[in-house]
Amino acid sequence: MMSVEFELAITLLLVIGGIFIFIGSFGLLRLPDFYTRLHAPTKATTVGLGSILLCSMLTTFATEGRVSISELLITLFLVITAPVVAHILAKVAMHHKVPMVKHTQYPERVDTARMQQPPVNPSSTKLDS
Amino acid sequence: MLDYAILFVSGVLGIALVMNLARLLMGPNAPDRILALDTMCINSIALILVYGMHSGSPLYFEAALLIAMLGFVSSVAFAKYRLRGDIIE
Amino acid sequence: MTRIFPQPFHTILLTVVWLLLNNSMSPGHILLGVALGIVIPILCQPLRIPQPKVVKPLKLIPYVFIVIKDIIVANIEVAILVLGPMKRIQPGFIAYPLDLKEDLPITLLASTITMTPGTCSCELTQDKQFLYIHVLHMPANEQQLIDYIKVHYEGRVREIFGC
Numbered sequence: 597m598m599s600v601e602f603e604l605a606i607t608l609l610l611v612i613g614g615i616f617i618f619i620g621s622f623g624l625l626r627l628p629d630f631y632t633r634l635h636a637p638t639k640a641t642t643v644g645l646g647s648i649l650l651c652s653m654l655t656t657f658a659t660e661g662r663v664s665i666s667e668l669l670i671t672l673f674l675v676i677t678a679p680v681v682a683h684i685l686a687k688v689a690m691h692h693k694v695p696m697v698k699h700t701q702y703p704e705r706v707d708t709a710r711m712q713q714p715p716v717n718p719s720s721t722k723l724d725s
Numbered sequence: 726m727l728d729y730a731i732l733f734v735s736g737v738l739g740i741a742l743v744m745n746l747a748r749l750l751m752g753p754n755a756p757d758r759i760l761a762l763d764t765m766c767i768n769s770i771a772l773i774l775v776y777g778m779h780s781g782s783p784l785y786f787e788a789a790l791l792i793a794m795l796g797f798v799s800s801v802a803f804a805k806y807r808l809r810g811d812i813i814e
Numbered sequence: 815m816t817r818i819f820p821q822p823f824h825t826i827l828l829t830v831v832w833l834l835l836n837n838s839m840s841p842g843h844i845l846l847g848v849a850l851g852i853v854i855p856i857l858c859q860p861l862r863i864p865q866p867k868v869v870k871p872l873k874l875i876p877y878v879f880i881v882i883k884d885i886i887v888a889n890i891e892v893a894i895l896v897l898g899p900m901k902r903i904q905p906g907f908i909a910y911p912l913d914l915k916e917d918l919p920i921t922l923l924a925s926t927i928t929m930t931p932g933t934c935s936c937e938l939t940q941d942k943q944f945l946y947i948h949v950l951h952m953p954a955n956e957q958q959l960i961d962y963i964k965v966h967y968e969g970r971v972r973e974i975f976g977c
Contacts, residue, residue: 603726603727604726606727607726607727607730610727610730610731610734610775611730611733611734613734613771614733614734614737614738614771614775615737616889616893617737617738617741617767617768617771618737618738618740618741619892619893619896619897620741620764621740621741621742621744621745621764621768622741622744622896622897623892623896624744624745624748624760624761624764625744625745625747625748626896626900627896627900627903628900628903629905630754630756630757630760631905631934631936631948632903632905632950633748633757633760634760634934634948635892635932635934635948635950636892636896637760637763637764637767638928638929638934639885639888639889639892639929640889640892640893640896641764641767641768641771642767642885642929643885643886643889644771645767645770645771645774648734648771648774648775649774651778652774652777652778655727655778656783659781664783664786664837665834665837666786666790666834666835666837667774667786668834669790669831669834669835670770670786670789670790670793673790673793673794673797674767674793675929676925677793677797678928678929679924679925679928679929679935680797680801680925681763681797681800681801681804682928682934682935683924683928683934683935683936684800684801684804684805684808685756685759685760685763685800685804686934686935686936686937686948687804687808687936687937688755688756688759688804688807688808689754689756690936690937691807691808692754692755692756692807694754694756695753696905697905699904699905700905700906700907701904701905701906701907701952702906702907702908703907705907705908705909705946706907709907709936709937709939709946710937712937712938712939712940713939713940714909714939714941714943714944715909715944715946783837790835
């Protein structure tokens with residue numbers, strides 16, 4: 597049977613995971629434009645899901661005494677695939693000229709990025725706008 | 726204590742899925758909708774895992790793994806279609 | 815030897831993933847996993863694109879831990895930004911000058927950038943000189959961020975691949 601401290605730790609992990617996933621979805625709903633929206637789900641959900649998977653692994657270990665590793669496989673798979681999806685969606689957004697919020701800095705770089713060309717004003721030289 | 730936490734997290738994940746659905750319906754552009762679908766996949770994986778913990782059955786991990794793989798492939802296929810107008814080049 | 819095991823690392827990886835998928839260590843599964851691990855790399859050999867070798871595999875371990883720490887910090891930062899007022903967010907694009915030349919190290923770096931603090935890699939230029947990154951909250955001086963990525967991630971990736 598689980599000790600109280602262990603159960604508390606598992607519960608905390610589960611609740612933290614749930615809250616992070618909630619924040620990720622909330623960001624998806626709330627943030628102003630597509631490029632900023634891209635940040636919330638790709639990051640928050642990965643860590644949220646990771647902590648839920650860790651919690652599930654610990655629960656299986658505590659109640660049944662066997663180590664279940666398939667959860668690690670899901671975590672690994674998501675960590676590898678989440679950046680790929682984010683990258684290809686950013687490409688799609690650039691291709692379709694998705695509108696940006698007004699105060700985005702250096703919006704002209706999207707045009708050169710769509711052509712896969714180097715920027716007109718590289719970051720190394722500071723620009724006062 | 727863990728049972729209450731599972732109940733709480735299931736509720737939170739349900740609300741998160743509803744918010745994703747709202748973005749899927751509102752989403753001004755195609756990439757927004759694809760992103761919402763991808764997030765829905767990840768959230769449903771979490772929901773399935775939490776349900777698996779509740780029922781104590783190892784069967785749900787297989788389902789979660791399948792949804793993770795199908796979600797990735799379908800997101801990339803959608804995005805590729807929007808990018809080139811063709812899935813296989 | 816190289817004809818039977820064209821990619822020894824992939825053979826081990828496939829066997830381990832097969833065992834993880836089945837969640838068992840029975841001799842039958844080990845045998846089947848090893849068989850798959852030998853056959854699949856041989857079948858995939860013609861499809862392979864030559865990639866630079868991982869020179870120092872042990873350097874991957876501290877890199878993974880640093881990235882995990884950064885991911886956790888990034889999540890808290892992004893969560894605060896999402897919950898805070900929207901006017902405070904200053905999104906922007908930066909063009910990051912790359913020192914890496916090969917595909918695999920650039921992929922690793924771009925994935926790391928996407929997973930860490932408020933940055934998301936968007937596009938690579940054709941000549942592989944610049945990586946366009948979208949930043950959720952731009953610092954006052956963008957050079958600061960470029961230097962951070964250069965020292966923290968790109969330097970370590972270069973050490974791992976020895977280029």
